[in-house]
Amino acid sequence: MSVLLLADHDKGELSPATARLVAAASQLGPVDLLVVAENPDNIAAAAAQIAGVRIVQVVKAAETAESITNSLESLAQRYQSVSASASSVGKDVIPRLAAKLDIQPVTDVVEILGPNRFTRPIYAGNALETLTDPQPKHLLTFRASAFRPAASGNAAPVENLDLSVNSAARFLAAHRTESDTPDLATAQIVIGGGVSVGSAEGFQLIEKLGKTLGAAVGATRAAVDAGYAPNDWQIGQTGKIIAPDLYIAIGISGALQHLAGIQGAKKIFAINTDAEAPLVKIADVALIGDLFEIVPQLIAELEKHGLKR
Amino acid sequence: MKILVAVKRVVDHNVRIRVRPDGTGVETTGVRMSMNPFCKHAVEAAVQLAEKGQASEVVIVSIGPKQSNDVILTALAMGAHRGILVETDAALETLTIAKLLAKVTEEEQPDLILLGKQAVDDDSNHVGQMLAALTNRPQATFASEILVKGSELEVTREVDYGRETVAVPLPAVVTADLRLNTPRNAALPMVMKARSKPLAVRPATEFGIDLAPRLVVEKISPPAERVAGKTVGSVADLAAAIAAEVNEMEAL
Ligand SMILES: Cc1cc2nc3c(=O)[nH]c(=O)nc-3n(C[C@H](O)[C@H](O)[C@H](O)COP(=O)(O)OP(=O)(O)OC[C@H]3O[C@@H](n4cnc5c(N)ncnc54)[C@H](O)[C@@H]3O)c2cc1C
Ligand SMILES: Cc1cc2nc3c(=O)[nH]c(=O)nc-3n(C[C@H](O)[C@H](O)[C@H](O)COP(=O)(O)OP(=O)(O)OC[C@H]3O[C@@H](n4cnc5c(N)ncnc54)[C@H](O)[C@@H]3O)c2cc1C
DSSP states (O other): OOEEEEOOEETTEEOTHHHHHHHHHHTTSOEEEEEEESSOHHHHHHHTTBTTEEEEEEEEOOOSHHHHHHHHHHHHTTOSEEEEESSHHHHHHHHHHHHHHTOOOEEEEOEEEETTEEEEEEGGGTEEEEEEOOSSSEEEEEOGGGSOOOOBOOOOOEEEOOOOOOOSSEEEEEEEOOOOSOOGGGOSEEEEEOGGGOSHHHHHHHHHHHHHHTOEEEEOHHHHHTTSSOGGGBBSTTSBOOOOSEEEEESOOOOHHHHTTTTTOSEEEEEESOTTOHHHHHOSEEEESOHHHHHHHHHHHHHHHTOOO | OEEEEEOOEEEOTTSOOOBOTTSSOBOOTTOOEEEOHHHHHHHHHHHHHHHTTSOSEEEEEEEESGGGHHHHHHHHHHTOOEEEEEEOOSOOOHHHHHHHHHHHHHHHOOSEEEEESOOTTTOOOOHHHHHHHHTTOOEEEEEEEEEEETTEEEEEEEETTEEEEEEEESSEEEEEOGGGOOOOOOOHHHHHHHTTSOEEEEEGGGGOOOOOOSSEEEEEEOOOOOOOOEEESSHHHHHHHHHHHHHHSOOO
16 A cells, blocks of 8 residues: 655755655555655655655656656556645646556545545635545645645665656756745745735835744735736645645735635735725734735834744 | 647636535536636637747647537637537546547647646646647646747746746647736637637547546535634734734644
């Protein structure tokens, strides 16, 4: 009943989501990790520390969909489940692998109800689908934010695999957003800004509030499309799915597609001029007013509370 | 270059859907349907390549009931050349859809296949990647820019860390993200003209693919409702509420 899990990583570092994925996969059986990266050594060393990992297998290769899929495929035979994060990498490779293995995948799993029973959201999270997968092999992606992270302190063996994987697609360039805010998908507090923040400078104010609370910063599609915030900040159906303890939505109306990304938030606070905005309606705490007046005062108030995180 | 674009008819993205009380699914009778937004971006990209002289023919394919004709007509009105409806009333799984599209690909031999990155009803985000595997083509998913460079495409993709650019040799599969372009609204004369463009209807059963689902859907349920909260009167109150939350949080 063992599970092969693709490790999630970025910039040569294991991403914090991986410990959550291990916790999810462990519910199905012993977990073996696979790291596919150009420079895998640091990633593999960090992965070996996650509790519950049996072995870390490493393929040194380019990080394209084809090379990752081919690496997973060469190991897939030995496992009953092959899984990854519902991240941009997992979404890219698991369906490709599934078609090669002639298996219908189950993706965006938010709850594991049994060895082959899962729950996944559909219609932008406005409905939940409970399904059974009777196939001999399961191909899965997990929403990391829906699971609590596994502990650390393990020292699993690391094995380098000598696989030659090829890829017709070639990686040309990465365009990154330089930012020192925490990872949006796994942050405990997230501040979101809408199009009414008005400019990239306006978003610096949102970021400043984020810093005060040690929070990650996100945005609506409207704010990203307007060029006020980078695309990897987008929260929602087509952006990141977040599940923080606290989400503070600033000048966000609460369109269905945005709400899709925040349903996992434990508490939602809203700042909006419109008391009738859908987001205000679902918020646990709302303050009605102009964000440009409120946010600077809020930063000052919070500094008074001395919240150092 | 010949382009095949796969489009799906879905519940319109502005409709607030309702889960049927008996748990069998989402109420779709009497609900406004339209082309999946991501598919619209895929059609727009194909039509723009044709207008630039980089594509010679744009063929639209949709799999679904007779009414899926509507979304094919929308795509033809946007400027595509002909359509294929693979007709079925059955709810098909993504792997089955990809297998049917692979058959159409075999017949049509397109250089480029464009799809939406996901459909807004089932939110699967599978079909393009599966079709790429089944047709043994490279893939560039979640595209926000597509440039033709000789016999290759340079595609910029929206990924979790920002954006990345990849080169994919043709023939290839590309899936469209929302920032790829701004889809046009077809003018009335184009809508009229679309009706005279060729549209072939083929029963899904004629492709020799097993259409039976693999997964067993037990139930569709509504998400937990959020309980209504309170409005605070001042910034100080808001700050206090935030501080209370933060103090309660478990340190990770
Ligand atoms: C297929 C599809 C997918 C989509 N995916 C996503 C997605 O992933 N994520 C996403 O976010 N959106 C997504 N959208 C877009 C979504 O439908 C909305 O358009 C978007 O979320 C609106 O963003 P907004 O709240 O910033 O803007 P608006 O809806 O314009 O809301 C602005 C809000 O700011 C308030 N306001 C104005 N001025 C002030 C002020 N001075 N102080 C305080 N409040 C103020 C207003 O009262 C209003 O509530 C998608 C749309 C489609 C069709
Ligand atoms: C038991 C069962 C119950 C189901 N219940 C429902 C239900 O309640 N409501 C419902 O709408 N569906 C239902 N389905 C259908 C099924 O879940 C999806 O329609 C199918 O899996 C496609 O998923 P997707 O659209 O999310 O694919 P995605 O992978 O998200 O789609 C990506 C892209 O692939 C292309 N594509 C996808 N489908 C088609 C198509 N039909 N024709 C042409 N191109 C396409 C488009 O370019 C699209 O943008 C059910 C299926 C089964 C087996």
